[in-house]
Structures are given as C-alpha cells and as structure tokens.
Amino acid sequence: MNDESDHPRQPGRRQFLTTAALAAAATAVGSAPGAQAAKAPGDKTGHAAAAAGGDAEPFWGTHQGGIATRQQGHVYFASFDVVAENRDQVIALLRAWTDAAARLAQGQTAAALTEDPAGEPLDSGEALGLPPRRLTLTFGFGPGLFIKDNVDRYGLAQHRPEALIDLPRFNGDQLVAERTGGDLCVQACADDPQVAFHAVRQLARLAYPAAKMRWAQTGFLAGFGNKETPRNLMGFKDGTMNVAVDDPAALEQFVWVGEEGGWMKHGSYMVARPIRIALEHWDRMKLAFQEQVVGRHKLSGAPLGGQHEKDDLNLDANDADGNPLIPENAHARLGAPASNDGAQILRRGYSYDNGLSFVAERWPPWRQGMEFDAGLMFFCYQRDPRTGFVKVFDKMSKFDMMNQFVTHIGGGLFACPAGAAEGGYIGQALFESA
Numbered sequence: 080m081n082d083e084s085d086h087p088r089q090p091g092r093r094q095f096l097t098t099a100a101l102a103a104a105a106t107a108v109g110s111a112p113g114a115q116a117a118k119a120p121g122d123k124t125g126h127a128a129a130a131a132g133g134d135a136e137p138f139w140g141t142h143q144g145g146i147a148t149r150q151q152g153h154v155y156f157a158s159f160d161v162v163a164e165n166r167d168q169v170i171a172l173l174r175a176w177t178d179a180a181a182r183l184a185q186g187q188t189a190a191a192l193t194e195d196p197a198g199e200p201l202d203s204g205e206a207l208g209l210p211p212r213r214l215t216l217t218f219g220f221g222p223g224l225f226i227k228d229n230v231d232r233y234g235l236a237q238h239r240p241e242a243l244i245d246l247p248r249f250n251g252d253q254l255v256a257e258r259t260g261g262d263l264c265v266q267a268c269a270d271d272p273q274v275a276f277h278a279v280r281q282l283a284r285l286a287y288p289a290a291k292m293r294w295a296q297t298g299f300l301a302g303f304g305n306k307e308t309p310r311n312l313m314g315f316k317d318g319t320m321n322v323a324v325d326d327p328a329a330l331e332q333f334v335w336v337g338e339e340g341g342w343m344k345h346g347s348y349m350v351a352r353p354i355r356i357a358l359e360h361w362d363r364m365k366l367a368f369q370e371q372v373v374g375r376h377k378l379s380g381a382p383l384g385g386q387h388e389k390d391d392l393n394l395d396a397n398d399a400d401g402n403p404l405i406p407e408n409a410h411a412r413l414g415a416p417a418s419n420d421g422a423q424i425l426r427r428g429y430s431y432d433n434g435l436s437f438v439a440e441r442w443p444p445w446r447q448g449m450e451f452d453a454g455l456m457f458f459c460y461q462r463d464p465r466t467g468f469v470k471v472f473d474k475m476s477k478f479d480m481m482n483q484f485v486t487h488i489g490g491g492l493f494a495c496p497a498g499a500a501e502g503g504y505i506g507q508a509l510f511e512s513a
C-alpha cells in the first residue's frame with residue numbers, strides 16, 4: 080500500500096500529552112456504552128471528528144463491517160480460546176469488545192485516556208494521531224463457544240447453528256493445532272497495519288481473564304485501491320470473479336444468513352485459512368504452466384482463450400488438439416459457479432509474509448532448508464459453509480493443479496453474527512435466545 084501521502088504527521092511527545100489530555104476531557108463527558116462514538120471531537124487525535132468523516136467505516140448496523148466492506152489494505156486476524164468461568168463473563172467480554180470496537184472504528188482510543196500516572200492503562204497508545212483508516216472489526220464464534228469437549232459451558236449448546244459444522248478434513252490438509260480453531264475470533268482490517276494491530280491489542284487486553292489469544296495471522300493486499308484487481312504472491316490477479324460487494328441481491332443470496340438462521344440472521348459464516356505457498360517451487364515454473372494451473376493469463380488476468388480480465392470463462396472451448404483451453408484441473412475452472420452447481424463465496428483474502436522458516440518440500444525439487452514462510456491468508460464469507468466453502472473446496476482439494484504449490488496449514492470456521500444496534504452488543508441475539 081502506498082499510504083504515505085495521506086498519513087497525518089506523528090505527534091511528538093508534547094503533542095501526545097496535549098491530545099491525551101484532550102481525549103480525557105472529551106470522553107469523560109459521555110461514557111454510556113455504545114453512545115459515545117463519533118460524538119467527541121478531539122478525542123484521541125484532536126482531529127478525529129474530521130478524520131472520522133471520510134475515513135471511518137460505520138460500526139453499528141444490520142451487518143458487521145469487514146465482510147461487504149471494500150477490502151482494506153491490511154488485516155490482523157486473531158483467534159481466542161474462551162476460558163470464562165460462566166456465561167455472564169462471556170457476555171461482559173462481548174459488551175466490552177463491542178464498546179471498544181465502536182470507539183476504535185471512529186479513530187478513538189479503546190477507552191477514555193487518563194493522565195493519572197496511577198490510572199489503569201486503558202489504551203496502549205500506538206494509534207494516537209492516526210485517523211480510523213477504515214478500520215473494521217469483525218467478530219466470529221467458533222464451535223467451542225457452544226460446546227467444548229462435550230461440555231455445554233455456557234448453556235449455548237442447543238443454539239449452535241447447524242451450519243456451524245466441524246469442517247471435514249480435506250485432501251492435503253496439514254493443519255497445525257497451534258494455528259487452528261478458536262472459540263472466538265476477530266478480523267481487524269484497516270488501511271494502516273498499525274491501526275489493525277492496535278485494535279487487536281486492545282481487544283486482547285480487554286479479553287483478560289475471560290479469553291486468551293490462540294493464534295493470529297497478519298496479511299496485506301497490493302495497493303490498487305478499488306481501481307484494479309490486486310495480485311497475490313503467485314503474481315496473478317486475485318478477486319476477478321467474486322461476489323460483488325455492491326450487489327445487495329448477490330449478498331443476500333450468497334453471503335448473508337436469512338430467516339433460516341434464527342439468531343444468525345443478517346450474519347455470515349467466515350472460513351479463515353492460512354495457506355502456505357511454496358514460492359520457490361512456483362517461481363521455477365514456466366509462465367505457460369503457471370497459466371494452466373490458474374486457468375488465466377498472468378499479465379491481463381483474462382481467462383485462457385479470452386482477451387480481457389472480465390471475460391467469462393469459456394469452459395467448453397477446446398484447442399486445436401481437442402483439449403480444453405482451460406484445463407479440467409485449473410483452479411479457476413474448479414472454483415467457477417458452473418462447476419459447483421452455482422455455488423458462490425465472497426473471498427476476502429490477504430497475502431501473508433512470516434519471513435523464512437525451515438521447510439522440507441513435498442514436491443520437486445524436494446529441497447530442505449530455509450524458505451519463504453508466505454502465502455495467502457484466505458478468508459471467505461458465505462450464507463452456509465456446507466453450500467459454500469465445503470461445496471467448492473471439496474473438489475478443489477482433490478483435483479486442483481495448484482495443490483502442488485499450496486498447503487492449508489491451519490484455520491477455522493466461525494459464525495459471525497449480525498451487526499450490533501447502537502447500545503447493544505455483538506451476539507446479543509444469541510444470548511437473548513438462549
């Protein structure tokens with residue numbers, strides 16, 4: 080991302096104290112949960128009101144943000160194990176998270192700051208001076224919130240949605256326990272990585288002692304704004320064919336849970352999976368083969384046999400030898416709605432880069448050594464994972480040529496409830512129905 084041009088200058092120490100004092104004064108005025116966001120000019124930055132105008136995504140609403148929101152440049156995803164002793168503690172956590180999230184989305188501190196040296200540390204401060212940068216916080220509930228080790232810890236077991244299945248083991252899965260699952264999750268997206276990190280850091284502190292972080296993954300997206308489809312680390316445009324976030328009818332059909340979902344109505348199911356890409360291996364492949372793997376041209380993004388990126392996939396076209404122009408096991412063919420009885424998912428992935436790790440490759444050139452620990456932090460949203468991710472990925476996991484280069488190493492399925500009404504909290508419908 081080229082974020083430099085619109086970054087505000089960082090406040091110096093002196094300015095920090097001034098804005099902290101301003102923030103304390105401004106937010107001391109109204110502290111009713113949920114009612115304070117956006118109403119405190121000067122809170123945190125001294126210019127939050129102006130910044131929040133153009134640069135803030137709404138927090139309160141029918142749906143949670145971060146799903147149909149135009150994709151931001153950065154993600155910090157974190158999954159949590161809930162260790163709360165009782166249901167009230169879980170509710171208190173969700174209330175605290177909701178209140179903090181509403182403030183953070185406005186570019187405010189997680190709670191009103193204090194200058195009292197003996198006061199509680201209510202915000203770590205690294206986002207002071209930064210505008211909201213379109214921060215969204217999307218919360219999800221994993222199966223373990225409802226039932227864990229056969230224990231109904233919080234009286235929620237009977238309200239576990241049928242759609243919140245235990246994901247099957249897919250062909251090729253190499254899921255590492257330390258990067259898999261979680262009872263709660265938050266996907267923090269923003270156009271500034273420090274804003275996303277800051278938000279998760281505050282939520283992790285607020286979670287104590289009811290929940291603790293289990294695994295996390297950051298990610299980034301090539302910075303084309305919404306002008307061009309971003310390229311992933313394989314060098315291909317990724318996101319050409321997707322559920323359009325500005326098409327309400329498509330969102331209703333494929334992404335938002337309807338009446339069938341009970342308390343999950345207006346929510347969505349998130350599949351989050353870190354997928355390692357063997358980049359060294361990929362980089363040795365000739366261009367023509369890479370294009371066969373994806374089913375698209377690398378430079379233009381056009382489907383094989385097509386001219387332009389947005390051309391429809393012609394799944395029936397053959398070459399002079401009678402072979403399909405888009406191979407039977409090309410990624411784009413296997414993902415296409417026409418290959419999946421019309422199934423569609425909203426993909427919202429980010430590239431990730433965790434530096435280098437020691438890897439023993441399972442494909443030629445069968446190298447052992449330090450390699451890029453990088454890939455795709457895959458996110459997709461759908462109305463029902465059984466007719467979404469599971470439907471599409473089942474075939475892909477068996478036949479996709481891309482599987483030589485990609486390995487799913489963790490992840491989870493999370494029920495992301497509807498958005499909260501101002502003054503309410505995320506997941507309220509669940510706890511009120513249970």
Ligand code: HEM
Nearest residue numbers: 311315316317318319320354411414415416455471472485
């Ligand atoms: C590292 C892993 C992956 C990479 C690098 C990758 C890359 C791509 C690329 C380059 C495209 C073509 C451009 C586009 O239409 O957006 C694509 C399309 C697609 N991918 Fe993936 N993908 C990955 C994993 C997955 C997974 C796990 C799924 C799960 C179901 C998936 C589902 C799809 C779908 C549905 C399409 C659109 C197909 C169409 O409608 O034409 N991808 N992907």
